[in-house]
Amino acid sequence: KALKEYYFNNPMWPGEAHSLKVEKILFKEKSEYQEVMVFESSVYGKVLVLDGIVQLTEKDECAYQEMITHLPLCSIESPKNVLVVGGGDGGVLREIARHSSVELIDICEIDKMVIDVSKEFFPELALGFEDPRVRLSVGDAVEFLRQAAEGKYDAIIVDSSDPVGPAQELVEKPFFENLARALRPGGVLCNMAESMWLHTHLIQDMISICRETFKGSVHYAWTSVPTYPSGVIGFLLCSTEGPPVDFKNPINPIEKIEGALQHRRELRFYNSEIHKAAFCLPSFVKKEGNLA
Numbered sequence: 001k002a003l004k005e006y007y008f009n010n011p012m013w014p015g016e017a018h019s020l021k022v023e024k025i026l027f028k029e030k031s032e033y034q035e036v037m038v039f040e041s042s043v044y045g046k047v048l049v050l051d052g053i054v055q056l057t058e059k060d061e062c063a064y065q066e067m068i069t070h071l072p073l074c075s076i077e078s079p080k081n082v083l084v085v086g087g088g089d090g091g092v093l094r095e096i097a098r099h100s101s102v103e104l105i106d107i108c109e110i111d112k113m114v115i116d117v118s119k120e121f122f123p124e125l126a127l128g129f130e131d132p133r134v135r136l137s138v139g140d141a142v143e144f145l146r147q148a149a150e151g152k153y154d155a156i157i158v159d160s161s162d163p164v165g166p167a168q169e170l171v172e173k174p175f176f177e178n179l180a181r182a183l184r185p186g187g188v189l190c191n192m193a194e195s196m197w198l199h200t201h202l203i204q205d206m207i208s209i210c211r212e213t214f215k216g217s218v219h220y221a222w223t224s225v226p227t228y229p230s231g232v233i234g235f236l237l238c239s240t241e242g243p244p245v246d247f248k249n250p251i252n253p254i255e256k257i258e259g260a261l262q263h264r265r266e267l268r269f270y271n272s273e274i275h276k277a278a279f280c281l282p283s284f285v286k287k288e289g290n291l292a
């Protein structure tokens with residue numbers, strides 16, 4: 001009931017709610033930043049909820065974690081230094097670990113409770129923290145990016161929650177400018193970019209900021225995540241000035257990376273065909289948001 005009420009009043013999707021039957025609440029506490037809850041659902045396995053918003057479910061998390069990771073990493077020759085902003089559940093780390101060329105995985109997550117809860121209830125995601133290449137910083141990514149060395153990373157993945165809580169600052173221009181500064185020439189950013197059904201204005205604002213900040217290319221891609229509002233979620237793929245990046249044709253296909261498909265947990269959603277398809281947009285999206 002509580003989950004439903006919040007959805008009807010949530011500014012991100014006013015007037016709509018998507019409900020899951022709660023079999024059993026497994027964890028519910030307030031961290032320094034948000035309310036963290038885990039419950040057992042009837043058909044989607046365990047569910048992680050932050051401030052009443054579904055972050056991931058065991059059944060469909062593969063679509064989001066695999067796409068947000070491999071869309072950028074399969075678009076550049078051999079990624080070495082990667083940064084994750086957010087992603088405290090560990091799912092993106094699990095996916096980055098499939099890329100044998102990667103030598104350093106920095107992650108900056110603000111809420112330690114999310115990490116601890118994932119380790120307790122979502123071992124299939126938290127296994128991402130076990131990779132020796134992972135270097136964890138618990139803190140505010142805005143500060144982390146201010147301090148980041150110029151041109152340090154080949155790829156940055158912003159796996160954030162919605163910009164209505166701790167992640168509010170992650171959609172503002174100064175943050176994108178620091179993301180661009182921390183990337184090498186021809187480096188790539190993949191940013192969670194909400195739903196094309198619900199958030200075209202927010203997406204347009206982010207695209208305008210990115211077009212000014214990233215002098216390479218800026219593209220919108222999307223995937224299906226049944227437990228997110230409207231059932232889809234998008235990603236902004238940006239590259240900095242330098243060697244051009246063709247996001248729509250993966251030059252580093254996952255199928256050709258030794259051991260990638262089976263590394264730790266089998267790849268369930270992403271493949272090179274769905275990579276290309278992800279950039280195909282409905283007409284209203286191309287028209288409305290000049291998201292071509």
Ligand SMILES: NCCCN[C@H]1CC[C@H](N)CC1
Binds near residue numbers: 161228
């Ligand atoms: N790392 C788990 C996914 C976090 N991404 C967000 C979850 C909530 C959604 N409304 C938007 C994406």
